[in-house]
Each structure stands twice: as C-alpha cells, then as structure tokens.
Amino acid sequence: MKEKIAFRTLDEIKKMFEEQQNSKFKTQNYHNDHIFNFFKDLKSDENIEFNFENIKRSLTLDSFKDNKKTILLIGEVQSGKTRNMLKMLDYVLNEKDYHDVFWICGTNNNLLSQSIKRLRDEENLDLHSYEIGYLEYLKSKETPVTLKREIELRDKVLAVSLKNKLQLENLNRGITFADTLCSERNLLIIDDECDFMSLSKDNNSNEIKANHKLLMSLLNNKVYKKTAYVGVTATPYGNFNYERSKDLFPEEVVLLNRSKTEYTGLNWFNERSKDIYINLNTEKTDENQYTIDVAIINHAHAIYKNPKKFSEMLINIDLDILNHDIYSSKVNKSLRNWIRLYENNFQTFKIELNKCLKILNHPTKDIDTEVFYKIIKEIKKDEIFILNGDNSQNDKFQSGRQNAIIIGGVMVSRGYTFENLKTEIMINAPKAENKVNIGVLLQRARWFGYRRESEKYMRIILNSKIIKSYHEAEIVQSELFSFFGQTGVFKRPHEITEHLEVISRKLNYLEVK
Incomplete structure (x- = not known):
C-alpha cells in the first residue's frame, strides 16, 4: 500500500496563493505551521548521522534493480551539503561495496579548489594511504592512463574532477582503458550542483549537452559491476524534468536534514x-x-x-x-x-x-x-x-x-x-x-x-x-519538502514531477523547471 503523501490538492494550492496575495506575502504562519515539520531538531553532528543513514541505505548494493542506480540528495542553499558528501566519501572509501569514486565538484576552478581544500582538511580521510589512489585536476592528456594504473594498483581510487568536457572525457577514457580491471569493482559518481551544467535541453549550449552526454556515459558504462550516480543540489527542479534529466532522473530522493534553530534560509x-x-x-x-x-x-x-x-x-x-x-x-x-x-x-x-x-x-x-x-x-x-x-x-x-x-x-x-x-x-x-x-x-x-x-x-x-x-x-519549496515527511526519503519521484507541474501553473513570478 502506498504511503500517504502530505501535499495539497489543486484547489488547496489555489486558496493558498490567494491568501498569500491578500496578505502581501506574509508567510510567517505558513512557515511556522508547515516548513519546520519536515526537519528534525538535531544538532550539527546528529544531522550528518541522520542523513548518512538514509544515504547509506540508498547506496546499498542490494537496493539496485539492475547494475546502476540514480539517487538525488536535496539540501538547502548553503546548509552543509559538502559535509554530507565528505561523510559519504569517508564511508565508501572505508567499506567494501564501492571501489572507485568520481567526485565531480564544480564548474570552475574556484569551486573545485574549495572542495579539494575541504577534502584535504577532512581528518577521517587518509588520501596518502597506499590503498587509496588519489587524482585531482584531471586535465592532463595522461589522466586516462594514470587512472587505469591507479585502478590496477589500488583497492580504492578517488578522482576529483571539474565538470567540463575535457575532464569528463578523461574519466570516460580512463575506465575504458581499465576495462576488465573494473569487472569486479563498483563505481560511485557524485555530481555536485547536479542541476547545473549536468542537465540538457534543446536550447542549451554545446558544452552543457556534452557534459550531460558524458555523465550518462559514465553512468551507463559497461565495465563496472555496478554504478551508482548521486546528484547533489539545493535546487532540484530541473532534475525532476525527465526530458532534461533522461538517464540521470532519480530513482530515490533524499532530503538532507538541517538544523531548525541554526540554519537561516x-x-x-x-x-x-x-x-x-x-x-x-x-x-x-x-x-x-x-x-x-x-x-x-x-x-x-x-x-x-x-x-x-x-x-x-x-x-x-x-x-x-x-x-x-x-x-x-x-x-x-x-x-x-x-x-x-x-x-x-x-x-x-x-x-x-x-x-x-x-x-x-x-x-x-x-x-x-x-x-x-x-x-x-x-x-x-x-x-x-x-x-x-x-x-x-x-x-x-x-x-x-x-x-x-x-x-x-x-x-x-x-x-x-x-x-x-x-x-x-x-x-x-x-x-x-x-x-x-x-x-x-x-x-x-x-x-x-x-x-x-x-x-x-x-x-x-x-x-x-x-x-x-x-x-x-x-x-x-514547502510543497516539495512535503513529500518526505519525517523519514527524509521518497522513492516515487515521478509524483514530485507531476505535483510541481500543477504548482507551476499558479505562479506569478517563478518558473519551475
């Protein structure tokens, strides 16, 4: 039996918008009665652990329907998404299910450098361990060969990549070179800001279309035993558009808990x-x-x-x-x-x-x-x-x-x-x-x-x-969050797509896509 979803009917949405217009967008009551219900009142470290348990369950190999799985993590703008990604990296680099991790984190060098600094500062991650092969700034023409060699020599490989055509091509070439070396290995792809420069539509630039195609190529590779794609974003509205996401459309969605009392969003x-x-x-x-x-x-x-x-x-x-x-x-x-x-x-x-x-x-x-x-x-x-x-x-x-x-x-x-x-x-x-x-x-x-x-x-x-x-x-945002209840996980994302389409028809200032 389907779980009960706490979202509104079209008539209720219409009434809500009328009330908002009449009150000149005073949202305090709506906020207090509704928004906070979606988040547990946890401390910072407790939030990470709560989110991690949801992420870990989604990444379990037994949960795969076939040899690939797509997962979407939603965390509000500047709410601490990177900490959750670092926790995920720590987990997969220290357990047996996943062998190789491609962390695609940023569309410019400033963002990439910011993520790499956070990674290097992480106490629990020993990037100098012999068991872990570590690659960053993957723009060299030698990168595919280096990636193949690291896969051959190491139990685990972490590659940190910029989201652009050159570096995504290098990752694709690297696993093609490795080929049979990956047949008993599992791959995790983490796509930070996955709604930006990852999705495609007809009027997008060639660069965006190339990124989208290369990300799907990584997901649909024929060399790894299993591949998980985890997209992370604060603004997932494009991700719920199947025409834009295609193969990256999520099978499961996780809402990352954040502090009720500390976060200012x-x-x-x-x-x-x-x-x-x-x-x-x-x-x-x-x-x-x-x-x-x-x-x-x-x-x-x-x-x-x-x-x-x-x-x-x-x-x-x-x-x-x-x-x-x-x-x-x-x-x-x-x-x-x-x-x-x-x-x-x-x-x-x-x-x-x-x-x-x-x-x-x-x-x-x-x-x-x-x-x-x-x-x-x-x-x-x-x-x-x-x-x-x-x-x-x-x-x-x-x-x-x-x-x-x-x-x-x-x-x-x-x-x-x-x-x-x-x-x-x-x-x-x-x-x-x-x-x-x-x-x-x-x-x-x-x-x-x-x-x-x-x-x-x-x-x-x-x-x-x-x-x-x-x-x-x-x-x-509140209507989106209402799908997750107190569990933080939703496994029927097509229902979110349909509901957002209903909401978008009543908006005066926003487009949701």
Whole structure:
C-alpha cells in the first residue's frame, strides 16, 4: 500500500496563493505551521548521522534493480551539503561495496579548489594511504592512463574532477582503458550542483549537452559491476524534468536534514524581509548609482559596528559579464563621491549618511561620522574583486581573509560560500513580462546559510518583484519538502514531477523547471 503523501490538492494550492496575495506575502504562519515539520531538531553532528543513514541505505548494493542506480540528495542553499558528501566519501572509501569514486565538484576552478581544500582538511580521510589512489585536476592528456594504473594498483581510487568536457572525457577514457580491471569493482559518481551544467535541453549550449552526454556515459558504462550516480543540489527542479534529466532522473530522493534553530534560509529571511530586504532600483544600469551608494554605506556600517569581523559585499549580476567592469567603476565612483562630500561639506555628508542608514533600517543615533568617513576612505582598490571566467582575480580572492567587495555572476552564484557576507545587491532581476527560474533565484541567494549573528548588519538590496519571488519560492519549496515527511526519503519521484507541474501553473513570478 502506498504511503500517504502530505501535499495539497489543486484547489488547496489555489486558496493558498490567494491568501498569500491578500496578505502581501506574509508567510510567517505558513512557515511556522508547515516548513519546520519536515526537519528534525538535531544538532550539527546528529544531522550528518541522520542523513548518512538514509544515504547509506540508498547506496546499498542490494537496493539496485539492475547494475546502476540514480539517487538525488536535496539540501538547502548553503546548509552543509559538502559535509554530507565528505561523510559519504569517508564511508565508501572505508567499506567494501564501492571501489572507485568520481567526485565531480564544480564548474570552475574556484569551486573545485574549495572542495579539494575541504577534502584535504577532512581528518577521517587518509588520501596518502597506499590503498587509496588519489587524482585531482584531471586535465592532463595522461589522466586516462594514470587512472587505469591507479585502478590496477589500488583497492580504492578517488578522482576529483571539474565538470567540463575535457575532464569528463578523461574519466570516460580512463575506465575504458581499465576495462576488465573494473569487472569486479563498483563505481560511485557524485555530481555536485547536479542541476547545473549536468542537465540538457534543446536550447542549451554545446558544452552543457556534452557534459550531460558524458555523465550518462559514465553512468551507463559497461565495465563496472555496478554504478551508482548521486546528484547533489539545493535546487532540484530541473532534475525532476525527465526530458532534461533522461538517464540521470532519480530513482530515490533524499532530503538532507538541517538544523531548525541554526540554519537561516529562505523561510528565515522571508520572515525578516521587512528589515533585511531593501527595495531599491536594481535594474537599469544607468539609473542605479544611488543603489550602489546605499550598499557602500551598509558595507561600511558592518565594519563600523563590528570592526573585529571582516565584512563582504557582493554585487551579483547574474550572467552579464560585460557589466562587471561597469559596476567596478560604479563602486569606485561611489567611494570617491562619499569621500569628496565629507571633505567639501561635512553637514551634507552627515545628512546623506543618515538618509542611507534610514533606508537600510539602521539607527542613526550616536553615529560617529568621522569614523564612518575613515572606514569609507580606507576601502582600497585591492579590496574590490571581479570574479568571472575571464578575470585573473579569481585566484586572488579568498573569502574570510579581508574586507572585500565582490562583483560577479555565475561564479559567485553557485556553491561559493562568502563567510562574512553582510551586503548583497541582485542586479538584472526578471522584467515584468518574464518569470525567473526558481533554481537561479535560490542559488543567487548567497546570504542563506548560518547567519544569525549577522542579522542586525545584513541587508539585501532587491527590487519588489524579486522580494515577492522569494516569498512565492517558499510555497514551492514547502510543497516539495512535503513529500518526505519525517523519514527524509521518497522513492516515487515521478509524483514530485507531476505535483510541481500543477504548482507551476499558479505562479506569478517563478518558473519551475
């Protein structure tokens, strides 16, 4: 008999959306009554153990219907997914079922390096053990031969790969070279950010289509005894689209538990949106200089109020690489304008400073204007970083090392953690005639995470449509989570696909696919 699923009928969904519209997207009651029911109130280490037991059961070889299995892990944005992956790596490298692990973690070198650092810092993993062959940065033409040799010599092999055509081809060639050496071995593929650069559709770039084909080739290999594919993401909506996933469509889905009391994600910020979300113009490039001016004040305010803690400000411009230099110039212009205003007219500086603080919902009483000016004056050019695929600053920036202003698009919107983020501006939000993809929307929220201690300093500058979109996303996310109950595992993902299609027809701001 099928287990009872706690999701709503179409009529109930319609009623819920009407209530949301009438209350101007006040989601606090919905959040308290519904969202928290999906998560157990566990401590950090207990969460990892709870999730691991679900993952381990899904990976058990006896659970395979044939020689391959696809599993999807869903964890919220910046909720600790990497810790769960490291726990999984520790398990498979120390037990007998799996022999080789391909960890595909990142579409750029910054993300790959971040994952490799976490891997090297993991105390339980001895990458120098003779029994484990370890490969990383798989871009050499010798990689396939090296992989074959490691498979031949070692009980276990861990290969950490960038998600691009060259390195995925090297993995495919390597196991083809190994051939009969793998006939009694089992392979685990871990695809981090599996909804990005892994799925395919007709209008995708050739690079994405190639990645998708190569990932399916790894899954459908003819050399390993059994192969498991584990996709990991916070935004799995594309993964539930069979036309995009094809062979990667999940057989089982695991919702990763996270701390109720510590994690600050979509629901937590929606509850505090009146204070933290600042509604300003973030669209027309030639009209939003004042938005940058306000953001600079919030960045300086965080330094002013907490000088012992670094502050990071992020200008997220989505895909528009050409505008990155423009916004770098805007930041420098804003800094010059604030400095010049103080030096030429102290009273006007004070008036404008107080205006910005009020817009940002910060108190203006007892502000030492001179100290504030000095903080702005000390923001240097070497604290401003442009992070994108064409820029040499990618290797220079490391989060948590200094006060910083970061400008970027895709590179700062996927997987990258900004430890001391206090200010974010989202540029190029959807226009009135378009809807925003829910996955893109949630991934760009780099302010999600564990931010309770930063609440009084953190301000996110958005336009009104995006603020409403985040409230709408809370409903969609809650409906997705409702499939998992308290077990955290669901084995009929096609039902999720059907339910998301019903929900998507009622959305005003979001597309779910």
